[in-house]
Amino acid sequence: xxxxxxxxxxxxxxxxxxxxxxxxxxxxxxxxxxxxxxxxxxxxxxxxxxxxxxxxxxxxxxxxxxxxxxxxxxxxxxxxxxxxxxxxxxxxxxxxxxxxxxxxxxxxxxxxxxxxxxxxxxxxxxxxxxxxxxxxxxxxxxxxxxxxxxxxxxxxxxxxxxxxxxxxxxxxxxxxxxxxxxxxxxxxxxxxxxxxxxxxxxxxxxxxxxxxxxxxxxxxxxxxxxxxxxxxxxxxxxxxxxxxxxxxxxxxxxxxxxxxxxxxxxxxxxxxxxxxxxxxxxxxxxxxxxxxxxxxxxxxxxxxxxxxxxxxxxxxxxxxxxxxxxxxxxxxxxxxxxxxxxxxxxxxxxxxxxxxxxxxxxxxxxxxxxxxxxxxxxxxxxxxxxxxxxxxxxxxxxxxxxxxxxxxxxxxxxxxxxxxxxxxxxxxxxxxxxxxxxxxxxxxxxxxxxxxxxxxxxxxxxxxxxxxxxxxxxxxxxxxxxxxxxxxxxxxxxxxxxxxxxxxxxxxxxxxxxxxxxxxxxxxxxxxxxxxxxxxxxxxxxxxxxxxxxxxxxx
Numbered sequence: 369x370x371x372x373x374x375x376x377x378x379x380x381x382x383x384x385x386x387x388x389x390x391x392x393x394x395x396x397x398x399x400x401x402x403x404x405x406x407x408x409x410x411x412x413x414x415x416x417x418x419x420x421x422x423x424x425x426x427x428x429x430x431x432x433x434x435x436x437x438x439x440x441x442x443x444x445x446x447x448x449x450x451x452x453x454x455x456x457x458x459x460x461x462x463x464x465x466x467x468x469x470x471x472x473x474x475x476x477x478x479x480x481x482x483x484x485x486x487x488x489x490x491x492x493x494x495x496x497x498x499x500x501x502x503x504x505x506x507x508x509x510x511x512x513x514x515x516x517x518x519x520x521x522x523x524x525x526x527x528x529x530x531x532x533x534x535x536x537x538x539x540x541x542x543x544x545x546x547x548x549x550x551x552x553x554x555x556x557x558x559x560x561x562x563x564x565x566x567x568x569x570x571x572x573x574x575x576x577x578x579x580x581x582x583x584x585x586x587x588x589x590x591x592x593x594x595x596x597x598x599x600x601x602x603x604x605x606x607x608x609x610x611x612x613x614x615x616x617x618x619x620x621x622x623x624x625x626x627x628x629x630x631x632x633x634x635x636x637x638x639x640x641x642x643x644x645x646x647x648x649x650x651x652x653x654x655x656x657x658x659x660x661x662x663x664x665x666x667x668x669x670x671x672x673x674x675x676x677x678x679x680x681x682x683x684x685x686x687x688x689x690x691x692x693x694x695x696x697x698x699x700x701x702x703x704x705x706x707x708x709x710x711x712x713x714x715x716x717x718x719x720x721x722x723x724x725x726x727x728x729x730x731x732x733x734x735x736x737x738x739x740x741x742x743x744x745x746x747x748x749x750x751x752x753x754x755x756x757x758x759x760x761x762x763x764x765x766x767x768x769x770x771x772x773x774x775x776x777x778x779x780x781x782x783x784x785x786x787x788x789x790x791x792x793x794x795x796x797x798x799x800x801x802x803x804x805x806x807x808x809x810x811x812x813x814x815x816x817x818x819x820x821x822x823x824x825x826x827x828x829x830x831x832x833x834x835x836x837x838x839x840x841x842x843x844x845x846x847x848x849x850x851x852x853x854x855x856x857x858x859x860x861x862x863x864x865x866x867x868x869x870x871x872x873x874x875x876x877x878x879x880x881x882x883x884x885x886x887x888x889x890x891x892x893x894x895x896x897x898x899x900x901x902x903x904x905x906x907x908x909x910x911x912x913x914x915x916x917x918x919x920x921x922x923x
Contacts, residue, residue: 445873448865455521455759456858456866459809463870466808470801471878479794481878487791487798492871494787494799495780495806496864502779502837503768503860509546514539516855517763518756520772526752528844530566534749537736538756540571544734551761555689557735558754560746563719564739569749574710575683575690576735577724583678584655584724586715595715597674600652602708602726604679604687604695609642610661639664645699647671653713655679655687657695674713676724689733690726759859768860773840773851774810776863778828781806810841817843824848 445460471484506513519535526534545555559576577584586593642664646654653674654660660668660677668675679687684695693708710728717723725735736753740746763769770776784803788796807825814824824841827848831839838852851857 441877442873445869448869455755456862460866460869460873462808462812463805463866464873466805467802467870467874468877470805471798471874474797474801479797483794484798484801485875485878487795488802488871488875490791490795491784491799491802492867494784495802495867498780498783499770499776499860499864499867500768502776503770506763506767506769506857508764508767509543511539511543513769514542514760514763516857517760517769517859518542520856520858521755521759522752526566526749533567534569534752535756537569537571538753538760541734541736541753542757542760544571544573545732546764547732551764552732553757553761555686555733556757557686557733558738558750559723559735560738560740560750561718561721561723562740562743562746564741566738566740566745566749568739570737572725572727572735572737574726574728574731574735575686575733576737577683577726579722579724582683583680584676584683585678586674586676586722586724593669593674593715594672597652597713598711600674600710600713601650602653602655602687602691602693602710602713603646603649603651603702603706604655604657604684604691604693604708605699605702606657606684606695606697607699608658608660609656609664609699610659635663639667642699643667643671645702646673649702649704649707651702651707653710655684657681657684686733687726690728690731692728692730759862762861763859766859766861769857770860770863771838771840771852772856772858773842774813774828775832775838775840775851776858777806777809778832778840779837780867782829782832813841813843817841817846819846 442461442464445457445464448460467488471481471488474484475481508514515535518538519531522531522535522538541556542551545552557575559578579585639661646668651673654668654676656675656677657679658677660675665675687693688695688708691708691710694706696702696706710726712725712727714725714727715722716725738746738749738753740749771779781803784799784806788799788803790796791799810828811821811825815821819841828839828841831848836850838850839848840851840856842849842851842854842856
């Protein structure tokens with residue numbers, strides 16, 4: 369009998385597995401820790417020919433290969449955090465890593481993983497309840513408030529001038545699509561165009577169509593199409609505008625010249641019918657979801673009608689919102705009520721790309737045209753603005769703010785240390801460890817701002833003990849100051865999800881006794897020796913999404 373030895377072996381294997389999980393999670397959090405805060409350092413990611421310069425945690429974990437299954441769990445925190453609230457991915461992963469690091473010390477002292485997990489969950493519930501006491505009510509319709517909220521996710525990714533500009537641009541975009549039933553983020557379309565300064569970016573009422581990335585195209589006719597049509601009446605048709613031509617199984621049979629003349633008259637009458645259907649409704653611009661016959665395009669051009677063909681279905685819906693037009697299945701169904709209007713339909717060229725801009729002041733559809741010096745700058749600007757607008761929608765769900773700059777984490781840690789002695793059993797040590805992990809956030813903020821992190825942490829504790837609950841790390845000038853007075857605030861729900869997601873990830877890894885890797889390829893089912901090969905997930909991990917058109921926040 370080898371019972372005791374077997375139990376000891378199992379215990380040792382379990383401890384080793386937990387240690388490996390902790391190490392993997394901590395390693396990933398260390399990758400992102402240097403990017404936390406306004407002065408966090410950028411990272412350049414290079415792979416598959418794509419270069420990305422960013423300090424956005426979600427962008428980083430979305431583009432790197434994560435081999436370890438345990439690290440993949442922590443990386444999932446970024447996806448969950450970004451998907452729920454649009455920001456806080458780096459903070460969530462850094463906190464998860466800090467929780468795992470604190471757990472490692474407790475396990476070395478003989479604490480069971482279950483005890484640590486139970487204590488962490490107790491601390492998490494307490495911290496999330498305490499957030500309500502720290503938070504202040506804010507007006508979700510106040511543009512200055514929205515600008516400050518957006519700045520919380522933008523600051524640190526750009527310099528002060530561009531951060532302020534993009535925060536205001538994001539707030540304006542959000543307010544433009546905010547209705548009585550809440551924000552309609554699907555009504556915001558984002559386009560990035562290199563070749564200009566970031567501050568040249570615009571918020572446009574209506575829709576911008578990038579004809580290079582879209583199937584929408586301007587019909588090619590001999591007559592020069594106008595570059596701009598003002599006070600335009602717009603029609604949208606979901607049909608192919610052509611006279612049916614004979615196919616392989618049927619055709620015209622002409623017995624004399626009169627038959628040919630009648631066939632030509634029939635085609636001409638069909639074109640005239642199409643033409644009258646548009647001109648009698650005063651249509652200036654036609655968007656057709658299918659193709660338009662060449663002869664009809666020429667006739668419409670002579671009438672001064674700008675024709676776009678092969679417009680995508682998703683763009684049709686946006687055009688309806690932008691112009692108030694209603695798409696009709698057949699041109700014969702076109703009515704005065706189904707024709708919309710636009711202040712202007714403009715064809716422009718930016719950086720070698722043709723754009724069609726449908727401008728309408730009363731439009732419920734808006735477009736963000738983001739500029740930047742290079743493609744890399746434009747891509748990062750797109751990520752920043754999409755995150756900011758998504759964060760504003762999260763803020764409206766619970767319009768309450770908590771201090772930024774690590775001030776909230778200090779307040780939560782202070783409360784947990786007072787609360788820990790009331791927790792029965794050894795779980796109180798895990799509650800205190802949770803408080804220490806929370807302070808990793810302001811510690812890192814101070815470190816990335818060039819401050820002495822230990823001195824900064826001690827000063828923060830002293831100020832909070834004295835009742836200055838709004839004091840945090842003012843990373844822009846490397847001081848400890850009242851961050852709320854500087855407008856450095858974060859939505860309550862963002863901070864709530866950071867604590868919840870980090871706790872879930874840490875608890876999940878601490879409960880895993882062993883990771884069993886499988887390989888379903890035929891080669892893995894061979895001889896006994898075949899089972900001794902490396903089970904690493906080659907090529908696995910996190911992959912970036914393709915950069916497609918359009919960037920609609922609602923997608």
